[in-house]
Amino acid sequence: MSEFVKVAKVSEVLPDSLLAVEINGQRLLLVNLGQEFYAIDARCPHRNGPLEKGHLYENEGIIECPWHYYRYDVRTGKNLYPRNVYPADLTYLERDLKPLQHYRVRVEGDEILVEFHGDRKE
Ligand code: FES
Structure with missing residues (x-):
């Protein structure tokens, strides 16, 4: 079961920037890309790096982790770097x-408002 939870005011997330919020004991980043809003985990899935201290490439919709510079698409969560530099014949690197x-x-x-799933446990 999921529910949408109020997390911030629109006016609190400035254009082309991010805002860290704590909700349900979880730290999230709200990202404003051209008045489209996205919500992502504040921790990098590589080694839990603090993405709120990373760099937001607002024109591309990319966030870069400050620890090992992994890059993710804010809109989809997809890893972009280092995936894009792995040789195509070494698919095990992407695992x-x-x-x-x-x-x-x-x-x-x-x-x-951000959608949370009741069964999600971190
Ligand atoms: S912890 Fe983010 S790139 Fe390694």
């Missing part, structure tokens, strides 16, 4: 690349 957890977002008036 350890996990996508960044992302969440569905809804905007109602000035409120940003």
Whole structure:
């Protein structure tokens, strides 16, 4: 079962920036890309690096982890680097690349809501 939870005001997430929020004991990043809002885990799936201290490439919708510079698509969670530099014939290298957890977002008036699943446990 899932529910949408209010996490912030639209006005709190400035254009082309991110905002860290704590909700249900979980740290998330809200990202504003051209007034489209996205919600992702604040921890990098590689080694739990702090993505809120990473770099947001707002034009590309990419966040880069400050620890080992892995890059993820904010909109889909897909790993972009180092996946894009692995040779095509060494597919086993990709086995350890996990996508960044992302969440569905809804905007109602000035409120940003994020969908949580009751069975999700971290
Ligand atoms: S912890 Fe993020 S790239 Fe390694």
